[in-house]
Amino acid sequence: MKLEPLGDVAVVATLGSDIDSGTFASVLSFAGAVTAARAKGITDVVPAYASVTVFYDSAQIPDSPTGAYESVCRLLESCSLRAKISPSVPMTKALEIPVCYGGDFGPDIELVAEHCRLGLDDVVSLHSEADYLVHAIGFTPGFPYLGGLPEPLRTPRRDTPRARVAAGSVGIGNSQTGVYPVPSPGGWHLIGRTPMALFRPRENPASLLKPGDRVRFRPITPSEFESWK
Amino acid sequence: MEIKVIHAGMMTTVQDLGRRGLLAQGVPIGGAVDPVALRLANLLVGNAEDLPALEITLTAPELEFSRDGWIAVCGARFEGVPAWRPFRVLEGDCLKFGTRQQGCRAYLAISGGFDVEQVMGGRGTFLPGGFGGFEGRALRDGDVIRSVPSERVLSGHWRIDERVLPRYSQEPTVNVIPGAQAAEFGDALYTEKFGVTARSNRMGIRLEGPAIARTSGDELVSTAVAPGTVQIPPDGNPIVLMADAQTLGGYPRIGHVASADIPLIAQLAPGDFVRFKRTTVGEAHAMARAEEHRLALLRQGLAEKIRSP
Numbered sequence: 001m002k003l004e005p006l007g008d009v010a011v012v013a014t015l016g017s018d019i020d021s022g023t024f025a026s027v028l029s030f031a032g033a034v035t036a037a038r039a040k041g042i043t044d045v046v047p048a049y050a051s052v053t054v055f056y057d058s059a060q061i062p063d064s065p066t067g068a069y070e071s072v073c074r075l076l077e078s079c080s081l082r083a084k085i086s087p088s089v090p091m092t093k094a095l096e097i098p099v100c101y102g103g104d105f106g107p108d109i110e111l112v113a114e115h116c117r118l119g120l121d122d123v124v125s126l127h128s129e130a131d132y133l134v135h136a137i138g139f140t141p142g143f144p145y146l147g148g149l150p151e152p153l154r155t156p157r158r159d160t161p162r163a164r165v166a167a168g169s170v171g172i173g174n175s176q177t178g179v180y181p182v183p184s185p186g187g188w189h190l191i192g193r194t195p196m197a198l199f200r201p202r203e204n205p206a207s208l209l210k211p212g213d214r215v216r217f218r219p220i221t222p223s224e225f226e227s228w229k
Numbered sequence: 230m231e232i233k234v235i236h237a238g239m240m241t242t243v244q245d246l247g248r249r250g251l252l253a254q255g256v257p258i259g260g261a262v263d264p265v266a267l268r269l270a271n272l273l274v275g276n277a278e279d280l281p282a283l284e285i286t287l288t289a290p291e292l293e294f295s296r297d298g299w300i301a302v303c304g305a306r307f308e309g310v311p312a313w314r315p316f317r318v319l320e321g322d323c324l325k326f327g328t329r330q331q332g333c334r335a336y337l338a339i340s341g342g343f344d345v346e347q348v349m350g351g352r353g354t355f356l357p358g359g360f361g362g363f364e365g366r367a368l369r370d371g372d373v374i375r376s377v378p379s380e381r382v383l384s385g386h387w388r389i390d391e392r393v394l395p396r397y398s399q400e401p402t403v404n405v406i407p408g409a410q411a412a413e414f415g416d417a418l419y420t421e422k423f424g425v426t427a428r429s430n431r432m433g434i435r436l437e438g439p440a441i442a443r444t445s446g447d448e449l450v451s452t453a454v455a456p457g458t459v460q461i462p463p464d465g466n467p468i469v470l471m472a473d474a475q476t477l478g479g480y481p482r483i484g485h486v487a488s489a490d491i492p493l494i495a496q497l498a499p500g501d502f503v504r505f506k507r508t509t510v511g512e513a514h515a516m517a518r519a520e521e522h523r524l525a526l527l528r529q530g531l532a533e534k535i536r537s538p
Contacts, residue, residue: 005485007510018450045253048451049451055453069511206256207255
């Protein structure tokens with residue numbers, strides 16, 4: 001584990017250099033141990049891929065001669081010793097996300113099919129038959145970065161990002177797939193849209209998904225999309 | 230009271246000191262881009278320092294007040310509007326701002342605070358997500374926003390000691406703590422000066438200058454970033470992330486602006502310049518403590534001037 005500062009607001013713990021399941025399993029268990037410590041002055045614990053970033057309020061960290069940063073580092077070292085070592089991410093029940101593929105909802109599905117030398121139906125079946133793992137939530141509120149995209153579907157980002165991507169859009173960016181929960185700019189190829197709200201500001205937690213969760217996509221028709229509640 | 234928005238200005242939003250504990254859900258801290266100016270504006274009208282106030286960007290709104298009250302405007306300075314002191318508005322008054330003289334963002338606090346709903350533990354507007362503040366959006370001409378009634382009495386004519394104010398400048402030198410990829414860049418960030426572009430917003434201040442070349446390093450796996458993080462995208466022009474920045478980033482992090490200097494960056498307007506110098510985490514914490522000490526002295530001084538019935 002390597003510790004380094006993110007300015008005067010956080011400590012970044014790096015647990016590996018790549019996106020692999022072993023590293024991600026230790027990221028999850030370490031983030032869990034830091035959260036469970038409920039230490040004074042720790043405001044946010046943010047797991048993502050190979051790192052866990054721990055935000056602190058320097059005024060709230062118990063005083064020490066070496067300063068707040070060193071105190072937080074020592075806390076993280078002790079959490080690291082306590083974190084359970086698990087070689088793989090625990091299996092949990094997958095959230096099923098309904099997606100209406102293609103048409104106006106997935107304006108880039110033909111580009112993806114062409115790039116991957118696949119038929120439209122193959123894109124839909126490959127995308128909806130795979131199991132995905134949430135590696136991080138970020139970019140916009142509730143946006144899940146999903147690992148597990150079948151290799152034949154890999155498509156680079158668009159040359160020019162869209163200025164506005166509609167909420168619910170499902171996209172592919174290189175080896176990842178994800179869902180845009182709120183309208184935002186976006187550079188991924190859009191293949192469909194879900195009527196399911198992945199981010200609900202008035203509920204707790206607001207994000208439907210968290211790192212370590214599993215996801216599957218289920219194809220639905222445009223009329224099922226319209227009647228989905 | 231009710232405050233009628235006659236003209237909204239370029240971008241006027243309700244902001245507070247942001248949301249904590251939600252970064253792992255992708256929700257940025259948000260809140261005032263210049264938190265110190267918002268805190269001071271609130272303190273000057275006798276409010277708790279984290280109450281929602283208006284963040285006014287570059288061009289100011291025109292506001293009509295339905296009752297008597299106290300307001301204070303801090304941060305960017307506008308002609309014809311008293312800065313850094315409370316002033317009285319009377320029923321029916323229309324507050325017009327003159328030309329902007331310095332800075333980018335002004336904070337208008339009203340005694341009692343603006344009355345907006347709390348969403349996810351904050352009252353600030355998060356524009357990209359369309360929630361918080363006034364209907365999740367910037368104010369528009371014709372909106373009517375309410376403030377919480379307050380019977381507070383402010384006494385005498387006085388102004389705050391200039392020494393507690395942030396040292397705003399149109400060409401500040403800002404302290405930076407080197408970031409994870411600092412070694413992959415030369416010294417350019419600390420030797421050149423950078424111009425502020427018009428593409429800057431609440432998510433980030435986009436700078437331009439001599440392109441900063443990355444001399445080594447691989448594609449990075451995304452990690453958490455925060456307001457203050459200085460990223461270098463492939464075009465070599467630094468971006469200083471601000472309140473509404475996305476919570477994860479994959480660009481190299483050359484450094485991070487010391488928290489105490491965030492107000493200096495927050496007040497940079499297009500056409501201004503900025504220089505950077507290196508500091509350490511320990512020194513940055515000491516700067517933050519010194520700033521909190523100045524604010525505590527001010528709070529003490531104000532307690533004698535403001536009475537609540």
